[in-house]
Amino acid sequence: MKNKLNLFAVVLIFLVLYVFLLGVRPLIMPDEVRYVEIPREMLADGDFVTPRLNGLRYFEKPIMGYWLIAGAIRAFGENNFAARFIPAVSTGLSALIVLLLTAKITGRREIGAYAAGCFLLMPLVFIVGTFCTLDAAFSLFITATVASFYCAIEGYLEKNRVKCLSWLVATGAAAGCAFMVKGFLAFALPVMAALPWLIWEKRWKAIFTLPWLPFAVALLVIAPWAILIHRAQPDFWRYFVIEEHFSRFFGGAEAEHPHGPHFFVVTLLWGAAEWFLLLPAIAAGIRKTGIRGEKLSWFRFLIFWFAGPFILLSASSGKLPTYILPCFPPLAIVIAVGLFRYFEDHSDGRGKLFDVPLKVFCGAALIAGPVALVVLGYVLPHYFEFSIYGKAESWKFIVMGCAFVLVLAGGVAAFASKDPRRKLLCFLVTVFPIFVSSFFLVPQSVYDARCISEFLEECRDEITPDTLIIAHGSNVHAVCYAYHRKDLVMNVPGELEYGLTYPEAADREVVDCNVRAFVAKHPDKKIVMFFPANRYYPHKAKNLLPPAIFEKKSIPSDPESREADGLVFARFQ
Secondary structure (H helix, E strand, C coil): CHHHHHHHHHHHHHHHHHHHCCCCCCCCCCHHHHHHHHHHHHHHHCCCCCCEECCEECCCCCCHHHHHHHHHHHHHCCCHHHHHHHHHHHHHHHHHHHHHHHHHHHCCHHHHHHHHHHHHCCHHHHHHHCCCCCHHHHHHHHHHHHHHHHHHHHHHHCCCHHHHHHHHHHHHHHHHHHHHHHCCHHHHHHHHHHHHHHHHCCCHHHHHHCCHHHHHHHHHHHHHHHHHHHHHCCCHHHHHHHHHHHHHHHCHHHCCCECCCCHHHHHHHHHCHHHHHHHHHHHHHHHHHCCCCHHHHHHHHHHHHHHHHHHHHHCCCECCHHHHHHHHHHHHHHHHHHHHHHHHCCCCCCCHHHHHHHHHHHHHHHHHHHHHHHHHHHHHHHHCCCCCCCHHHCHHHHHHHHHHHHHHHHHHHHHHCCCHHHHHHHHHHHHHHHHHHHCCCCCHHHHHHHCCHHHHHHCHHHCCCCCEEEEECCCHHHHHHHHCCCCCEEEECHHHCHHHHCHHHCCCECCHHHHHHHHHHCCCCCEEEEEEHHHHHHHHHCCCCCCCCEEEECCCCCCCCCCCCCEEEEECC
């Protein structure tokens, strides 16, 4: 019954956070709109080989992630739910793998259910799983690759040839899919997870004999599209390997998103934030579990699964928080194993290493929660004339207050309960309202600056099929998606710069000083521009732009200066 209760809690967490509320937030630019616009253009053009954005070649990623999102769009239509469906399902399937693998290696389904719940309630997992990017799908296939290889090793050690070969085939298929989503990390991360473990276990024969079948299967998965894209776009592999892999990994300060080796340590701290609150109990449970002995090979495997990819990714010059998502499945399993092992020695539920941090947290929340509400709702607007929420958003303080009460109640129930399993389940319930409320607590000012779909809809009457549209690189994705266009002229190309190197794209860029000439060159055309307000008004002051016959701001209250946050729509003729 208790196992069923834990499983029910996990399913409920997934359905509420990753299904029912998936379409609540508008799409955020540029990332979310980029990863839904490329599949939209793919469906519109019928070209399922070459990724394109604004009609230009876009070679940053392979094709499979776009295929999956295109399938969701075909099934559910062009909406926020469809855009985020694949990341959400990928996260759910990753949690399922965590559940099944944990139950298999520990022999206890309740630990598997708790590990899956822990995984789903990690902040980084939640963020990536409810936003339209390719990272959740990539992490799913990496998780499937590593978990399948572990099962293959089990079959190898049991001398069960059929089991070993079947799981090796699954390993290769998952690795091939991971490559088709994001590239060569699909091979590097599993190798960094499994190879050190095999060396530690002195499985020398396995090291030299087992990888060949998965590698061959992965090549079979990759080969059809790899050949098609080479024939259609001969420069794809050069650009993808050199620019998207070597330049990012070894580029130093010139790499895209350069950060130091400490970056992922900080990401880990907030990415699994609430679980570090229980670190004393987790550490005690891990210490009692130990890492020595033949029967604990699976625990050493989890450690290497986390540490190997984490170290490799930390060595890269270019870093984004989402890159270490594949490290979170083993982390969730270790956390669940540590907590359950800790309470094996505290069956009466009186575990100080669990209760004391939770009591400190509840005490701090009891003070900090009301103070935060007073500061945000009264002090800042009254004394500093600054408000996170506008007058129409006062209901968000009610949501915040309700979430605070539920969190506090769950925390009290967690340390007051005498049943260890109920204590752990109550902790899941404690953090759950935080994640639910996050869908509704984002200030409207953030949406005004980063979500322009409503503003683009307001400007739709000004756009006809033959209207020439000039857009800044950061807005191109959203404008293309809103108006189903792929012929925008770009003022600043940004990430689409490579696509402009082809001869057919020669007229698709116009720099600031040439906007006047571009308008004069098309006297019979209706020409409009979408531009960030903090750049539009300084350009206008320097007379770099022609006089507009009509202007509209996405945030009317913003100043007409470099301090503006929104978007400007301007019609020149």
